[in-house]
Amino acid sequence: MPEATTTTAPADLTDDDLAALDAHWRAANYLAAGQIYLLRNPLLTEPLTRDDIKPRLLGHWGTSPGLNLIYTHLGRVISRRDLDALCIWGPGHGGPAVLAGSWLDGSYSETYPDVTRDAAGMERLFRQFSFPGGVPSHVAPEVPGSIHEGGELGYSLAHAYGAALDNPGLVVACVIGDGEAETGPLATSWHANKFLDPVHDGAVLPILHLNGYKIANPTVLARLPEHELDKLLRGFGHEPLHVCGDDPAEVHRALARAFDLALDRIDLIHRLAREEGVEDRPHWPMIVLRTPKGWTGPHEVDGVPVEGTWRAHQVPLPNVRENPGHLRQLEAWLRSYRPEELFDEQGRPREIVLRHVPQGRRRLGATPRANGGLLLRELPVPPLEPFAVDVDKPGATLHEPTRVLGGLLEQVMAATAGRRDFRIVGPDETASNRLDAVYGATAKVWEAETLPTDEHLARDGRVMEVLSEHLCQGWLEGYLLTGRHGLFSCYEAFVHIVDSMVNQHIKWLKSSRRLPWRRPVASLNYLLTSHVWRQDHNGFSHQDPGFVDHVLNKSPEVVRVYLPPDANTLLSVADHVLRSRDHVNVVVAGKQPCFDWLGLQEARDHCARGAGTWDWAGTDSGGREPDVVLACAGDVPTQEVIAAASLLRSHLPELAVRVVNVVDMARLLPEREHPHGMPDFEFDALFTRDRPVIFAYHGYPWLIHRLTYRRAVHPHLHVRGYMEEGTTTTPFDMVVRNDLDRYRLVMDVIDRVPGLAVRAASLRQSMADVRSRHHAWIREHGSDLPEVAEWSWQD
Known part of the structure; x- marks a missing residue:
């Protein structure tokens, strides 16, 4: 792959650019800290008193300055390059930063008109955070521009790749916290770049944010020497760009150069693949950003180091209402951002703060990619009659239900070939689960080396197989939440691996259904086969039907479970779930020959009754x-x-x-x-x-x-x-x-x-x-x- 060069950016920021970026970052930091602490007096027009402080101090400061820095710099490159971009915010409880960014770019006030972009709206923004009747401390469905629940770690990178699939013009930035990077799902997700087709898919730009600590411990990757970490990431197929420091001006300049270089490399990869037909697997760029935990916050509290330590993780200044010294320190901290330079007398952001903020749908908080129902099209499910089995009398013939379903799915794949908005994911089991008819319409996507003995592999395939249920789930969630359709096929016993992930997705759907601005998305559909009763050769290890129990414990407005008894009822159920919205549908059906009980119309009537x-x-x-x-x-x-x-x-x-x-x-x-x-x-x-x-x-x-x-x-x-x-x-x-x-x-x-x-x-x-x-x-x-x-x- 030829080396990319920086052709669209200057070698460094101008002084005006630097001042504008720093102003936006300081404003975002001020807003993030204000959300954790303040009930009133949002612009500090009066000295802080205990009555200005929330009675319960909740939230997470440590990750917020780094997220604010990334939000700031993403705004610059989106504006400068007119990028179609989405950001996945992986670090847990990074809500204050993303809320601050969307309030500054105006998308939050457009979504919630009562939270205006002025002093009164700033006070509402502060009050509602981690407050009864307000918003959570993490990135959640309530946050404009989000498709990723920040309450549980490990899934950000898989979601990012799912969002980029079949979105050739989209750049998905993905911020990965160093605590999150220790999870199993995230570790596997580094391999997702082997499934990204530079012709038909967008790009994912991972940003590994190393601030060194989790709640009370150092993080593994932050303690690796840079050369060792660099080799690890290159081994995963990335070209890392390292940015490190604690001097704001130097970090701004270095991060701006890294973003420009990374995006130039992405442009080059796309041009070589799309215009020159280069088929070598690209090594995609990524950014490694090292900044102090709780940067710009209190250096010490009560004589103990805080900034740059695990103590900055949550609320760095506790007991502010009861401790006058902490109250004075909080006021000095907030005033260190010089809010009078950032907001006018009415509390509106000044021009310098907004200089690099994108406009319209290009804003991270306003992109329709994060409200996938706005982009969703009806799935062209064909009539069932050509695929149904004839049933002259019950129990006289046998068929493999999932093989019958495979014929229907092949036609769905064929009908979506031009628009590319339907995918099947699963852990190495499409053929095993008798769905291999789909290979008549598409192959399995594969960007790595191929051998003459391989079958059904192609760079532009839309079947995705990898032996990680976590990765399959994450891909599909990201794909669905950005406005597409899909199916997850899995052995029944091993879908339990994603128990926690489906919990989070169900919670996301439940919350989003209560937000009128969130449009319905296609349902997450599981096909569980190779089930408990027909594990003739695999035995006890492959026998567990409990996923249904797990799902039926969850929000009843979201979850559905279907057990079709034969091929025609499976077709009818599939027709329904593939068209449904905002649900998690679990369909359990066998792949072994079983009796045909009902004709197609009887099956439809029976399924309608339930x-x-x-x-x-x-x-x-x-x-x-x-x-x-x-x-x-x-x-x-x-x-x-x-x-x-x-x-x-x-x-x-x-x-x-x-x-x-x-x-x-x-x-x-x-x-x-x-x-x-x-x-x-x-x-x-x-x-x-x-x-x-x-x-x-x-x-x-x-x-x-x-x-x-x-x-x-x-x-x-x-x-x-x-x-x-x-x-x-x-x-x-x-x-x-x-x-x-x-x-x-x-x-x-x-x-x-x-x-x-x-x-x-x-x-x-x-x-x-x-x-x-x-x-x-x-x-x-x-x-x-x-x-x-x-x-x-x-x-």
Whole structure:
């Protein structure tokens, strides 16, 4: 790669440029400190008193000066180059800085008109920070220009790359705190540059901000010698530009040169790839910025060093209301920024402060990229009919549901080829999960070396595979929040790796739904397959259906969980979730052959209901009240319930059996607890109020009890599900081990329907005998009993 040269910038800042940048930085620092401390007297027009100070001092000062410095310098290069830019603010609790920057550029006041860009608005800005009814101390949905929740560390760089994908004109600056850099997800994210296509994607400019400390400890990267850190970052595929110091003028000049050089290098990479066809993997620039923790704040407090130490992390001057010395020190600190030079008598920023602030949509707080719903287009999901499987009668044919879905996803990929706003991510499992039909429309993106034996790799691919669930999740979140669509395909057991990440995304969506200026974005869609019941070769380590439990604990207005029992219901569910907005949708579906139960229109109707009776499988027709309800959720439990119903039909034809299938798990909740919840009268009509209900469930059985404990029928509810009994074994042995098999279900009916225990004792014994015979058979033959392996529904 030819060396870039600085062709669009002078060798150094002019004195006027330096003065303007320093004024903006001082103003931002003043506003950040004011948010932590002040209730009133925002311009210090009077000496500070204890009544001017907040009763509870909350917030984080240590990272704010560095973030303010970056915000200041980003404004200069955005204005000078007319950049389309977005910034991801990774350091935890950096809210004061980003709020200060958006207030200075006017975007905050445009979003919240009551927080005007004057003294009255400044007072509101200060009061609301970390205050009841106000805004959090970290970068959150309430902050204009943000797509990244700063409350949890590790995900900034993955979000930045997700935002840059398929945004060829966008530069995404990503500020990475040195504490954040110690997390596993961030460490893996350095490899995301191997998936960035310089032709079709934008650029990510990582800015590693090393201020040396976390809450109470030094940070690893800050204590590495510069040459060692430089080698590490070059090994990740970056060309680092180092800026270090504590003299403001020198740091301003050095950082301005670094930004100009980095952006020149990005321009060169794009030109060589887009105009000259260079296909070598580029080494992208990044900036390493070393500044003191809590820079420009108190040097010492009570004789103890603060600036440049871990003590500057949160509130460097505590007890200001009670300690007159601390109050005087706070006033001296705030006045050191010379606010009278920065704001006029009405509290409006002076011209010198705003000289390098971008205009309009170029402002970091006003970019539509950070309010992705403004840019979102409808996803062109084709009609389902060409992909649906024919079902002449239930249970007569078998298909692999996810393979059927793969045909639909291929067409979605093809339909979005020109607009490039749909991606599939997953940890090395697209083909394993039977979605490889999508390779007919696009390949897997890969920017590193390729070999002749490789398949389906291309620089412009839109399937993304990497063995880091964290990175997949982060890419997709950044992609969705900037106005695109996608799907995360994962083995069911290992999606737990992103439990904490999905928590944060759900919280983001819940908060953003309450902000009228935030437009709805495409939902985060999980397809969980290779599930607990069909891990024939992987065994116990790959058996965990608990992600559904985790998600259903979260905000009911956001989360949805679907368990389609066959191929056509999976198509119908996919059609719905791919079109939905502002949700986290979890779809659990098998990739192994399973029976086709419903035709396409029946599947659509059933999915629209979310739960319903399958009259063809039951024997409670003709107005008969059921003696027992066999309920099921999930593909394997559905098969076992239908097989149990068949056995009951043959051996106890006089028994009125109702079969209920549940697709939408939230339907089990009362309507007051979830938007999809069933009213009591509807639930009672479906499950009865007082008849035995045997429920075969895909996951842990206690979830069904938790969802239904308020229902009248709950004392009569018996749930079978996964009981942490797993190994490498046959498919049917898995359900036997967990007492979910058809024979056990028949025994449950006999045990719970009044009068059957005596009348059907011989049938119960025969069911137990089959289970015993099963154990002997699989140990001798290594396969399931013929009557199980060859079973099909006979009406």
